[in-house]
Amino acid sequence: MARSRYLLFGMLLFAHALWAVPRQLDAYRWQDVARIVAIGDLHGDYDSYLTVLQSSGVVDRRGRWIAGDTHLVQTGDIPDRGPDTRRIITHMARLAQQAEKRGGRVHNLIGNHEAMNVYGDLRYVTEGEYKAFAGKRSAALRDRYYKATLEALAGSDPERAAALPADHRAQWDLEHPLGWVEQRFAWDPRWDPEGELFLWTMKGKVAVQLNDLVFVHGGISSAYCGNSLESMTTMARAALRRNDPEELGILRDEAGPLWYRGLAGVQPVALAETVDAILQRHGAGHVVIGHTPTDGVIWPRLAGRVIMIDTGMSAAFGKHIGWLEVTREGLFAGYRGGRLRLPMDDGQRLEYLDAVIALHPDNAELPKRREALMAGTLDPPPASVEGAAAQPLDPAVSCGTAR
Numbered sequence: 469m470a471r472s473r474y475l476l477f478g479m480l481l482f483a484h485a486l487w488a489v490p491r492q493l494d495a496y497r498w499q500d501v502a503r504i505v506a507i508g509d510l511h512g513d514y515d516s517y518l519t520v521l522q523s524s525g526v527v528d529r530r531g532r533w534i535a536g537d538t539h540l541v542q543t544g545d546i547p548d549r550g551p552d553t554r555r556i557i558t559h560m561a562r563l564a565q566q567a568e569k570r571g572g573r574v575h576n577l578i579g580n581h582e583a584m585n586v587y588g589d590l591r592y593v594t595e596g597e598y599k600a601f602a603g604k605r606s607a608a609l610r611d612r613y614y615k616a617t618l619e620a621l622a623g624s625d626p627e628r629a630a631a632l633p634a635d636h637r638a639q640w641d642l643e644h645p646l647g648w649v650e651q652r653f654a655w656d657p658r659w660d661p662e663g664e665l666f667l668w669t670m671k672g673k674v675a676v677q678l679n680d681l682v683f684v685h686g687g688i689s690s691a692y693c694g695n696s697l698e699s700m701t702t703m704a705r706a707a708l709r710r711n712d713p714e715e716l717g718i719l720r721d722e723a724g725p726l727w728y729r730g731l732a733g734v735q736p737v738a739l740a741e742t743v744d745a746i747l748q749r750h751g752a753g754h755v756v757i758g759h760t761p762t763d764g765v766i767w768p769r770l771a772g773r774v775i776m777i778d779t780g781m782s783a784a785f786g787k788h789i790g791w792l793e794v795t796r797e798g799l800f801a802g803y804r805g806g807r808l809r810l811p812m813d814d815g816q817r818l819e820y821l822d823a824v825i826a827l828h829p830d831n832a833e834l835p836k837r838r839e840a841l842m843a844g845t846l847d848p849p850p851a852s853v854e855g856a857a858a859q860p861l862d863p864a865v866s867c868g869t870a871r
Contacts, residue, residue: 544579551596
């Protein structure tokens, strides 16, 4: 009898162990992940990056992985607005190796700013980011590039070349600081198809699904509702590799997953039916997005079907530390002051927001969010036709047609 009890107990333990082990269904989907930590936009702020990982128990004080089989998701926009882009990416690549050795994973998603750096939209690259690439040869490399630029201009438009003002070089240097050339070699495949940050970006994905949560940088609109997670990444990688400013496709599409804000409540707001169709398409319960800052709060919308996690962690947006934590006990919002259960009922968000304000009374933006929530302006009603702007979207899409 005792032997039978031990045998039954052993079988139960074995079954539980099997259930507890994360299962990778394909390159984009995992099941039975016991713990997920998701963080939003970092924008070149290494201190905030390390703070959020330490606060969530992902790394120790030396930045080493201590989270076992946890899956860490970073929803894109590591570059721009701050000086530490390269430092963060270097550390995160090393962290991914440490995590895998311990049964965990790091999932890096492609954000619009990763794509912008690849195809050369450098509006938000800071002086500090360029400085991180500068070295002893930077001045010589820049001189060679300037000379090549003048020679190309003289060959294509000699009159314009002859008419350049006397201070042209000084103005050109302001637009091409030391480190600019090396930054382009690292990001732009037209400069170097083996550039370190271009190859790193190409390893990223547009979206992944862990358990019943789909993670994507901007959001999924009805225009992409019919696409699989794989197809969106395939399109993005093809456009990144092609790197044709005239054919950026999904990389620059306002309705595309890198830029779309309709799930975040920005007009044109996604209809609830569209969100339901997206979730049904992927067999999911939640879409987790970055891209649209929340001024310091992990914010659920549409009864938790959409979860916004871009708290604004970089210095450019207030250094508001926050993360989404998913365990078998439920969904939680993590803050330096504590962890709160994430409400899955929109009617409970006021109480939740008050608790966040109590944790961070110095955040002057949170009371403004509370006022907007009370006034009913935080979640504006959708337009009569979703996407009634430049690119109309069909709110009744069934997710049956892929791009």
